[in-house]
Amino acid sequence: MDNSKIIEMIEESCDLPPVPIVASKVLKLVNDPNSTVAQLEEAIIGDSNMVSRIIGMANSAYYVRVHKVKTLRAAINVLGYKALANLVIAASTRQFYAKFGLVEKLLWEHSVGTAIAAAVLATEFKAIKSDEALVGGLLHDIGKTIINLSRPDEYREIAEYVYNGDGSYYEIEREKLGFAHNDVGSYLIQKWNFPVELGKAIYYHHSIDEIDPSVMDPFQVKYISVVHVANNFMRFLGIGYREPDDSVDIASLKSLKLLGIELSDEQIEQLAEKIKSVIEEEKGKFD
Numbered sequence: 072m073d074n075s076k077i078i079e080m081i082e083e084s085c086d087l088p089p090v091p092i093v094a095s096k097v098l099k100l101v102n103d104p105n106s107t108v109a110q111l112e113e114a115i116i117g118d119s120n121m122v123s124r125i126i127g128m129a130n131s132a133y134y135v136r137v138h139k140v141k142t143l144r145a146a147i148n149v150l151g152y153k154a155l156a157n158l159v160i161a162a163s164t165r166q167f168y169a170k171f172g173l174v175e176k177l178l179w180e181h182s183v184g185t186a187i188a189a190a191v192l193a194t195e196f197k198a199i200k201s202d203e204a205l206v207g208g209l210l211h212d213i214g215k216t217i218i219n220l221s222r223p224d225e226y227r228e229i230a231e232y233v234y235n236g237d238g239s240y241y242e243i244e245r246e247k248l249g250f251a252h253n254d255v256g257s258y259l260i261q262k263w264n265f266p267v268e269l270g271k272a273i274y275y276h277h278s279i280d281e282i283d284p285s286v287m288d289p290f291q292v293k294y295i296s297v298v299h300v301a302n303n304f305m306r307f308l309g310i311g312y313r314e315p316d317d318s319v320d321i322a323s324l325k326s327l328k329l330l331g332i333e334l335s336d337e338q339i340e341q342l343a344e345k346i347k348s349v350i351e352e353e354k355g356k357f358d
Contacts, residue, residue, distance in 0.1 A: 077250050081258055084248065085221040090263040091163035093118055094156075098265070101156040108147050115159065116143060124162040125155070127356030132349050133190040133201045150202070157202040160265060161186065161209045165357065167216050174230045178216055181311020182209050183357045188346045189301035195342065198293045198330055207272040207298040209357075210260070214252030214273070215240060217259060234313050241277045253277050272298045279325050292329055299326035304346055 081087075096114040100106040115121060122143050129146040130139055140146045147155050168179045189208030190201040198204075219226040225247070232243050244251040257274035260266075268291050275282060275295045284292045303324055309315030321327070321339045334342070 077254050078258060080249050081255050084250075085217050085255055087217065087259055087262060088167065088220075090265075091160075091166070093121060094159050094163040094265075095263070097156050097159045101152045106152075108144065111147055111152070111155065112143055120165075121159065121162045124165070124356065125158045128158050128161065128205070131187075131190070131353050131356060133187070133194050133205075133353075154200065154202040157206040160269075161206045161357075164209055164213060167213070167220065174219060174227055175216075177230075177311045178212060178219070180354075181305055182212050183354050184305050184308075184310035184346075184350050185209070185211055185298070185301045186357070187350045187353050188304050189297050191346055191349055192301055192304075192342075193297050196297065196330055196332055198297050199290065203268075203294060204297050204301070207269060207294060208301050210256065210269065211273050211276045211298050211302060212252060212256065213259060214255030214257075217255050218244070218248070218252060236313075251277065268294055271295060275299070276302055279329075282325075282329065284329055296326035296329045300324060300330070304343060308343055308347060310350065 093115060097111060100111050100114060115125070125143065125146055126140055129150055140149055146158075150158070164182075168175055171179075186205045186208035189204035193199050193201045193204035215226075219230075229240065229243050229247060232238055233240050237243070238246075241251045241253070253274050253276060257270040260270035260273060268288075271291055272294045276298050279295065279299050282292060282295060300321070303319055303321060303326075305311055306316045307319040307321060322334050322336070327334065
């Protein structure tokens with residue numbers, strides 16, 4: 072379908088939220104070579120919940136830290152501007168999960184799990200920075216949340232189809248709505264003027280076969296691939312789903328091949344256990 076028609080359907084069907092204000096301010100400062108640490112701190116410090124999440128994520132197991140980060144200023148100095156911007160974007164998404172029924176609970180669990188898994192995998196594979204992977208994993212399904220907020224009754228029906236094993240979100244959304252959550256999510260990132268590479272990671276996490284590494288920036292290929300592998304580990308482990316999906320063949324994923332990674336069954340089981348352990352340890356920092 073023509074991309075403009077998909078956008079038109081999204082605009083008609085979904086109530087797209089405005090850009091998170093703090094994230095917008097921080098991105099402008101990060102892209103301003105004359106901005107200062109004090110200005111960044113001032114842009115964030117008024118939101119105590121965001122400050123708490125940023126400091127929590129800065130102290131997560133997928134970051135290598137000699138000393139614990141205790142203040143926002145320390146987080147900015149230790150992480151750097153770009154990493155801070157990614158954590159602000161990640162922390163901003165919590166507001167879209169304020170409504171918390173079963174559907175929302177599963178979406179949030181899956182998003183947080185994918186974020187943590189992506190950060191762990193980024194470090195394990197030495198592919199991209201963990202903060203980049205984190206925000207890509209956390210926002211990869213933001214389109215589901217937006218559709219759910221806009222059309223809750225219809226989306227609850229879609230969720231029930233998925234929960235009962237009658238198809239994937241991607242398939243049923245396209246059948247029922249004419250577009251899918253990756254279309255909504257990538258379009259939302261574009262409207263918010265968030266990083267282009269983030270929008271592409273969101274868009275391609277269900278269409279990895281469309282990627283041609285010969286014509287795409289190598290960093291973008293790695294970014295998409297890490298998020299794709301993390302998402303599949305969540306299906307494999309059943310995080311955000313009714314139960315684990317033993318049909319997921321991690322070793323054969325195209326995204327692993329694009330990363331130049333080969334994993335044995337034993338390595339996959341070890342990674343799965345590590346991801347589960349880190350999720351249990353770190354998931355509370357996202358609330």
